[in-house]
Amino acid sequence: MTEKFYYHNPYTAKIVATVLDVREKDGERWVLTDQTVFYPGGGGQLPDRGLIEKQTVTDVKEKNGKIWHKLQKDASQFVPGQKVTMEIDWPYRFYQMQQHTGQHLLSAVLERAGWPTVSVHLGEAHTLIEVEGRLPETAELHNLEKQAQTMIARALAVKTHWVTADDMDRFPLRRPPAKFDNLRVVEIEHLDYSACGGTHLQNTAEIGLIKIVGCEKIRGRARIKALIGERAFEYMEQLHQTSVLLREKLNTDHLQFNERVAQLQEELHYLKRLKKFYQQYFVNFTSRELAESTNNALVVFKMEQGEQDDAAAIAKKLSQTYHKVALIQFDRRFFLTSPSAERFDTIKFIKENAEHLEIRGGGPQGYCQGVMKRNNLNQIAETVNMALKSI
Structure with missing residues (x-):
């Protein structure tokens, strides 16, 4: 079994570990260590990225409790018993934590409003949450955003619990898990309990921002597209820069964009x-x-x-x-x-x-x-x- 440092402290980015095994098969190079900071992915969250002794780790997988690290180059420099320094790409990990905790928070807000989560995908660019029910109206999406931001601003504590079947009654899970024994539960204080094996923030304030940017019908359900944390701030900055440019081009305030565009469309129609x-x-x-x-x-x-x-x-x-x-x-x-x-x-x-x-x-x-x-x-x-x- 590999000791999973990302569960002890997901904010740890660098440790020294001991190589237990090295394998090369079908052109792929894998290293097993006694402990790791690399999260192997799961629950919609992507695997960590980073380095082992300055070698790029391109993938991480868990098999029978062992965490294997796929290397980009030759693994011949590694031998069992060797001490190695492993370091994750911290900005990428923190974004994944923002995204995952933000998804839990948004799913909890959606559930309270009558849209229970069916599945999630935490991508590198955005988060997708598929929910039961009709498509929310624009005003409803705006209200969901406001509720999510309120929960973020309250800096609600995020805690993890290892729960046995005997203790399950104390944790009102949002979705029933596939198994009930020795279950890891992530709690957002006063808001949500979810069975989850991913990495999470210490409190909701670290999420920063949630911005819903799309909603579509799929398989008789609604799929909500959201930007969380760093990606949401990047998106808002892009919108701001676009707004500044349009103010200069259209020679009008952003509050008059719709009116000015309608005027230009009318002029364009005449010119055509x-x-x-x-x-x-x-x-x-x-x-x-x-x-x-x-x-x-x-x-x-x-x-x-x-x-x-x-x-x-x-x-x-x-x-x-x-x-x-x-x-x-x-x-x-x-x-x-x-x-x-x-x-x-x-x-x-x-x-x-x-x-x-x-x-x-x-x-x-x-x-x-x-x-x-x-x-x-x-x-x-x-x-x-x-x-x-x-x-």
């Missing part, structure tokens, strides 16, 4: 309508000018302004309204249109000439679009003209 009108005018005018500028069956044009959609629209209009075969280039894209397959078969042309013209493309009969590997509009136009003369 105006743009559509002028685009149509541009397409009609350019198509007419091109059609009237030549008596040839083929109209060739390289667009230097406008948008790709304009080029496509001009090519279509030249064929549909003015009965021309059109070859329009926009950047390295081209549009090849024809009034009919009898007049000019666009699909056949692409298939027969793709290789030597170094083009690729396709589309329905009468409207093909593609890409030119080379800027060879004139060569493509000459080949189209030759094909038209052969009809």
